[in-house]
Amino acid sequence: MTWPVWRVALDTPVRSLFDYLATDGDAGSGSAAVGHAGMRVAVPFGRRRLIGVIVSVEERSDVPQARLRQAYELIDRRPVFDPALLELLRWTADYYHHPLGEVISAALPRLAREGAAATAIRDWWHTTAGGVAAHAAGEPRRAPRQRELLERLVRDGGADAQTLTDALPGWREAGRALLQRGWVTHGDAPAAARGTGPVVEPGTAATPPPAPPLSPEQQSAVDAVTAGGNRFHAWLLYGITGSGKTEVYLQLARLQLAQGRRVLVLVPEIGLTPQLVGRFAARFPGTPLAVLHSGLTDTQRLAAWREVLDGSARLVLGTRSAVFAPIPELGLIVVDEEHDASFKQHDSGFRYSARDLAIVRAQALGIPVMLGSATPSLESLQNALTGRFTRLSLPRRTAHAKPPLLRLIDLRQESTHAGLSSTAVAGIQRHLAADGQVLVYINRRGYAPTLACTGCGWVAPCTECDARLTVHLSAERLRCHHCGAERPLLRQCPQCGYAVKTVGQGTERIEESLGETFKDVPIARLDRDVVRHQAELEAVVGRVASGAARILVGTQMVTKGHDFPNVTLVVVLNADQGLFNTDFRAAERLAQTIVQVAGRAGRGDRPGEVLIQTEYPEHPLLTGLLTEGYDGFARTALEERRAAAWPPFSRLAALRASGTDAEAPIAFLAAARRAAGRPAGPVRLLGPAPAAMARRAGRHHAQLLVESPERGALHRFLDHWLPAVEALPEARRVRWALDIDPMELF
Numbered sequence: 001m002t003w004p005v006w007r008v009a010l011d012t013p014v015r016s017l018f019d020y021l022a023t024d025g026d027a028g029s030g031s032a033a034v035g036h037a038g039m040r041v042a043v044p045f046g047r048r049r050l051i052g053v054i055v056s057v058e059e060r061s062d063v064p065q066a067r068l069r070q071a072y073e074l075i076d077r078r079p080v081f082d083p084a085l086l087e088l089l090r091w092t093a094d095y096y097h098h099p100l101g102e103v104i105s106a107a108l109p110r111l112a113r114e115g116a117a118a119t120a121i122r123d124w125w126h127t128t129a130g131g132v133a134a135h136a137a138g139e140p141r142r143a144p145r146q147r148e149l150l151e152r153l154v155r156d157g158g159a160d161a162q163t164l165t166d167a168l169p170g171w172r173e174a175g176r177a178l179l180q181r182g183w184v185t186h187g188d189a190p191a192a193a194r195g196t197g198p199v200v201e202p203g204t205a206a207t208p209p210p211a212p213p214l215s216p217e218q219q220s221a222v223d224a225v226t227a228g229g230n231r232f233h234a235w236l237l238y239g240i241t242g243s244g245k246t247e248v249y250l251q252l253a254r255l256q257l258a259q260g261r262r263v264l265v266l267v268p269e270i271g272l273t274p275q276l277v278g279r280f281a282a283r284f285p286g287t288p289l290a291v292l293h294s295g296l297t298d299t300q301r302l303a304a305w306r307e308v309l310d311g312s313a314r315l316v317l318g319t320r321s322a323v324f325a326p327i328p329e330l331g332l333i334v335v336d337e338e339h340d341a342s343f344k345q346h347d348s349g350f351r352y353s354a355r356d357l358a359i360v361r362a363q364a365l366g367i368p369v370m371l372g373s374a375t376p377s378l379e380s381l382q383n384a385l386t387g388r389f390t391r392l393s394l395p396r397r398t399a400h401a402k403p404p405l406l407r408l409i410d411l412r413q414e415s416t417h418a419g420l421s422s423t424a425v426a427g428i429q430r431h432l433a434a435d436g437q438v439l440v441y442i443n444r445r446g447y448a449p450t451l452a453c454t455g456c457g458w459v460a461p462c463t464e465c466d467a468r469l470t471v472h473l474s475a476e477r478l479r480c481h482h483c484g485a486e487r488p489l490l491r492q493c494p495q496c497g498y499a500v501k502t503v504g505q506g507t508e509r510i511e512e513s514l515g516e517t518f519k520d521v522p523i524a525r526l527d528r529d530v531v532r533h534q535a536e537l538e539a540v541v542g543r544v545a546s547g548a549a550r551i552l553v554g555t556q557m558v559t560k561g562h563d564f565p566n567v568t569l570v571v572v573l574n575a576d577q578g579l580f581n582t583d584f585r586a587a588e589r590l591a592q593t594i595v596q597v598a599g600r601a602g603r604g605d606r607p608g609e610v611l612i613q614t615e616y617p618e619h620p621l622l623t624g625l626l627t628e629g630y631d632g633f634a635r636t637a638l639e640e641r642r643a644a645a646w647p648p649f650s651r652l653a654a655l656r657a658s659g660t661d662a663e664a665p666i667a668f669l670a671a672a673r674r675a676a677g678r679p680a681g682p683v684r685l686l687g688p689a690p691a692a693m694a695r696r697a698g699r700h701h702a703q704l705l706v707e708s709p710e711r712g713a714l715h716r717f718l719d720h721w722l723p724a725v726e727a728l729p730e731a732r733r734v735r736w737a738l739d740i741d742p743m744e745l746f
Contacts, residue, residue: 005061006036006071008043008052011105011113018043018052019061021070038079038086042072042115051115053081053104055090080118080309081107085326088361096740097718098350106350107324111302120306121188125175126158131183140181145174153184161186208283211251212398218244221392222251225368230259230331232363236338236384237372239394241599242401242563245372246276248394249334250283252370257287257314261331265317266354268340269560270295274538276336277317284315292318292325295534320345320354323361331367333358337560338371338380339592344743351739374599375592375630378638379648397603404570404601404608406626408617418513419505424571424611425517432521432550436568436606440510440553441597443574445481445527447473447509448502451490455498460490464698471502472529473509483697510573511553518551526554559596565604570597572612579619582692583745584646587621591633594625645707647741651714653706654745655725656691657736658699665702666690668730673704675724681713692745699735703745 004022020043022036036054043052049072061068081089081104089107093100105113112118127135127150135154140146149171153159164171178184214222217239225235239245253263267276270293281289290304290313307313309326316325320343335343335358343355355371362369371380371389384391397403414421419442428438448471451460460469462480469478471489479486493500502509507527514523524543531537537557543549544564552558552567578590594612602608614622624633642649655672657665669688676685684707691701708714722738725731 003065005058005068006041006054007056007058008041008071009055009101009104010043010045010050010052011101012045012050013099013102015099017055017100018045019058019063019068021065021068022057023071023074036074036079038081038083039074039076040080040112040115040118041074044069044072051075051113052101055086055100075115076118078118080112080326082326082328084364085324088357088364089324091360091364092352092357095715096350096352097715097722097738098352102350103352106321106352109298109301109305111298112305116302118306118309120303122160122162123186123188124158124160125153125164125184125186127153127184128182130181131178134181134183139183143174143177145171146177149174150178150183208285211254211283212247214247214251215244215394215396215398217394217396218248218251218398221248221394224390224392225252225370226255228368230261230367232366233368234359234362234383234389235368235370236376236380236389236391237370237394238376238381238384238391239372239374240397240403241374241596242397242603243374243394244398245336245374245394246279247398249336249370249372250279252332252334253280253284253315256331257284259331261329262311262314262316262327263332263334264322264325264327264330264358265315265334265336266322266343266358267317267319267336268342270319270534270537274534274541275562280315280317287315288313289315289317290325292316292322294319294321323354323357330365333362333367333369335369335371337373339373339375339377340560341589341743344741346739346743348737351737353741353743356741375595376634378588378634378641381634382638382648401603401605402607404598404610406598406610406612408622408626409611409613410617411613411615414613419510419573420513420517420571421613424573424613427569427571427609427611428514428518428551431569431609432518434568434606437544437547437549437564437566438551438569438571439558439564439567439597439600440514440551440571441555441558441573442505442507442510442553443555443577443593444470444504444506445508445529445555446470446479446506447512448504448506450503451478451500452503453493453496453498453500455493456496458493458495458500460500464695466693466695470506473502473512482693505573507553507555514551514553521550522548523551523553524549526552526557528555528557531557556593558600559593562600563603564600566606567600568602568604568606568608570601570608570610572597572610575612575614575622576616579616579621584641584644585743585745588637591621591625591630591637594622595630645709650707650709651711652742653714653718654739654742655704655706655736656701656739657703657734658696658701659734660699662690662694662700664730664733665700665736668728668734668736669702669704671728671730672721672725675728676717676721679717681708681717682710683708683713683717705745 006020006022007017008020009017036057039054040051041054043050089103093103135150237245256263277291290307292304308316311328316327335355338355344353345351359369383389409421409423414423431438450468451471460478462469462485464485465480465482467480467482470481472479476489477486478489490500507525511523511525524540526540544552578586598610601610657668659665666688673685686705688702688704694700
């Protein structure tokens, strides 16, 4: 007898696949097992039972058949990964030099990784032949609840338990009585999962509302993509804040849905999903919509994934991992806020860029992909310049709204109180008096970034990091924003006993200061200390949108695509943060943040104003943004990157290591550099060097950079180098990981 061999990817750090003999039911000629690639299977692994995914079915293995173990069971009867998605996962594992099993695992919800059914199961109740006969005879005569239930089951041909609960609350007792009489039976039956997104609110008409008229630039963008047909092309929609990028997405989605295809929309953070989901649900009432993000419970995420897999969901919106959603007949991918660093998984595990993989997936499927942003990444702008992407521009705001007026406030010549300059306070008073709303941006949460002694100069340190503890006054705690360590708030210096004081400002202190200055004005705060759950985020955004809050204080969370039409003034308090950072991307991130937060002002029918506080008003980045906008900044920044041979004019990989002492990571990286020898081709190794914050969470961090002007040369080097790195004795004394195309140089 011929036993097919299943080549299985398991969620382990081992880079190889594992061969298993097919289960008894799949033994034979092997023809019945051809379609098993992409299915989940339970297999023995040492003494454990693991869930893996069949990557291929082979006639034989390099391992002698006598040594092969047999799989326990095939979990799926149809693939959860179609051939195109399985090939994308293979490509992803190769490009990021990561074990395929861990890559495939990242593409599944946790419950699916543990073996949950790929289709929803419902408790289905239906009548027996005896039940039909009893109903025809008018039974049961003395039990109206039983008779009502039996009548419904006969009439509808059966029903699931949830449907019965919705229609006949408290029906279970009657159901048990009918079961005892033998008139009904019940059992599991597959069913389409219920939706997790707000598809249609109660009372919403099934007829979609009319779309607003498009501006000439919006119409030109829609026409260009439509003329490109249903084939691969990458479009960069470069539209200033308030220019109507979402309307372009909606129009393109409508065309795809009309042709029976599905649409995937990626957003960088959970905070953007409610508003965007609302826009899509309102425009396409009754169209099944699934939402995928980390804020869902495991059960909700599994239900949404099932909707996507079985084709129920026509629209799929999600954050980073949704790029791997198993969407059949996908016709369009949209990546909103494509510049956002949140699209890159960079802190642990499998480090990938959802934006880049969206492009690769679209290319493999032969479908269009649209990247949208008011502040495109320099990589995307360079791709547009070289013709890899086609740039579509939306240079004007919709509804004749004008861009806000930007002005720098020189803090060297201003009196300030708790971080607010007199000019900023006067501006807030002026806009509040004119019935406007005000947004105050400061990218520091907490009350103050430092607690210092007035006597000896002691500063409260984190014992686990090379960082200072942040003061959280309302909680009376000192917290580290890097590792999460905390301790009670001190009132006296532990070294000399003198009084301590807070130094600097965070959102909590700014909120307090504004409350003292504008006593009768309602204030809202938006940061990760007050917003921990989706409902809390929606509550804060709702207060501002309704006008219940007149002033909003927030961190970068306020820059993420929120639309507040009545905000007429934006005050940026810490614009200097990032001006002198050693990371080569720091200037780009700062420019994007300033432009994005400034774009929250004047989006309605009233003009907007932006006040930017700085101690360096002559800095070319700030003056350039004021005079030439983001376009001017990007031109200068690209020339600087070209001269320095940094991305997008080169390719980077970062080998990172951490250990419990400072020497082990450096020793490992030095050994890794020696193992590289003299790299063939245009490849340079830079380092090793300690990270900018060398100690974090009790571990010492260091990195070694690999740079090349050619992507192919970089990956050929990594293919040969990584096996030698894995074999180093020093590798067993550290934690290490490879980051391809790193977004941050720590």
